[in-house]
Amino acid sequence: MANKRILVVDDSSMYQRLLSDVINSHPQMEVVGVAVNGREALEKMDSLRPHLVTLDILMPQMDGIQTLMELRRNWPDVRTVMVSSLTSEGSDAALDALTLGAHEYAAKPVSAGGISAIRETLNQDLLPKIAALCDLDCAGDMVAEEPVVAEQPDRAPGRFVSTQNAGPELVVIGVSTGGPDALTRLLLQLPGNFGVPICIVQHMPAEFTGKLAARLNAASKLTVCEACAGDRLQAGTVYVAPGDYHMVLERVGGTDVIRLNQNPMENSCRPSVDPLFRSAAAIHGARCLGIVMTGMGRDGLKGSEVMYAAGGSILVQDEASSVVWGMPKLVAQAGLAEAQVPLERMARAILDRVMVAEGSTVHQVGDTGDKAANASNHRLPGSGGRGS
Template sequence: MKLHVLVVDDAVIVRNRVSKILSTVPEIEAVSVAASGKIALLKIPQVNPDIIILDVEMPEMDGLETLVEIRRQYPKLPVIMFSALTVLGAATTLDALMLGANDYATKPSNLTSIEAANQHILTELVPKIKALSAVETRFIASPASTVSYKNVTNQDAINQDAINRVSTSIDIVAIGVSTGGPNALAEILPKLPADFPAAILIVQHMPPMFTKLMAERLASKCQIPVAEAICGTTVKPGHVWIAPGDYHLLVERDNNTVKLVTNQAPPENSCRPAVDVLFRSVAKVYGNKSLGVVLTGMGKDGLQGAEHIHACGGHIFVQDQASSVVWGMPGFVANAGLAESILPINQMAGAILRLVADN
């Protein structure tokens, strides 16, 4: 299927560079450009794009305002936010993801290096364009909950027949997520109670600054503490740690305690942090006391790690296709037969609570 892409950016050098590079991709039939949000809204019915690349910071009508109007008029049109790798760019991009943008990509940091800029655009944008061009935009509500794990009943969403592993306490919940992750995490974490009895470790594919800001935003919505992981921290129940951008996150046993470890070992699955790295370490340290959760995302990061958790007697849940922005990561795990439960995102917190309460 040939794709038509609309690039919206007020900087002429960015518009020209992105449109030129995307035009060389065989799957892309045409690339149109717009210098502002208002022009983009006028062009959409004219060029009928399959996907929009939308600048975050624009004068008069910025990316957020444009996104809101796109979502109002074209709720299923995929949108990728294109932001600078800055604190302001990261904060605005997270706002955009919460408002319904499907994904984001970072702009080249050095447009004077033509070869590096071109490669960055190809690496950052093309896989996401291909992955999102055939999916519908999905919106995820994120209501908070005050349920206590001690009061979870059999009415909570989980298929108990699917849980046929040896019953044991769950000490760790490891979550892997990519495209669509901020909304998915905002659906799950605020529903977990302050007395949640396991630690939670998260790998979200994001660059530096983005992960720190996401942790801060989630912390403001949750009953349990949420923070970006710091190497050497002792793992404790009822706490959430998110892998810092550009660093792998894993756990290591230190006598009678377990510590967080971060490092910059080579990327895996073209990712750092990588879900596989976290899941393998969780399987090694916690064995059958672990639960791996694979949520929406491109690619297959998490598949090998899920195999390790499954092999040592741990549990695996995955998000279902209908509620995933992209059913890549969870789809690979599900199709490998590793998932005990395949759940819509609005039932995942209940499933996690149910499993932890029953063990």
């Protein structure tokens, strides 16, 4: 099997060498070239024909954002991973890149721990992301077409299915690699008067989630916020789990209230999709709609099992429109998904189900809503911040 071809773009000769060493340690990946800036990288694209490009963000002559835009325009099938320092400015630029279609981000380790520590961090954080984008695992094998999944839940009488002709009261979404771009495209198609709350777990460091929520809020007709402990869910509002906190729901006085915790990671993630899905299913049962979108790993599978057993419905993003068809694939192969839906049709699929619950005609994409009304009075008195 031919090796996956990687182009490393970084203006630091030290990081060129470190990135190349880590990537070349994988038996099915090969660094076929390096470049010191985006202009040089673009000049090498046709001759090197890389499957994937790693991009530093801050570079002379042509930075990573400008390079990414050219790659998306002229080589749309090439995967891109942004590798840059996780400073405040760096996280802003990285989020720019993810929103513009970069497939993944990895923080550039600091050198305080020495070269060996940097190399180890790159091995643990960067290499699995590059491998997943190349349809490989970290051992060097192609990702199996039929991965082992958890036992399918009992579909006999134990599965509760509502006898009421009622739609979802809540939408919960789990997403990882490729998520910022996918979420932007999804939320842009939902109307401001969307009939139920939406809760999202996006795998992302704490430095990113507030900025992601702010950008989604600016782009969408919905009200989008980074969740705080004590938030009371309101229709037409989207709550993004803050980085490094699990987000779960609790029923208080007939209202769903957000709780945040730093319990152990699940599926190597915090926030994790599974705790959100479990808590949503416990409260709403058959009137909960789960969405599992593009991402690597297993997060969302166990939570989807619980939601399915409670009678809830689950949609997964289809393979063709996913950056990495890992999370949705496992849910689909476990027999838990009602349908596999292309990203461009996911909003329509959600609206078809949610609007049944309202007993009204389906809203057209482009309807407006009152963000100010949605944003006000959605928090319990005395609450706010993180932790619960």
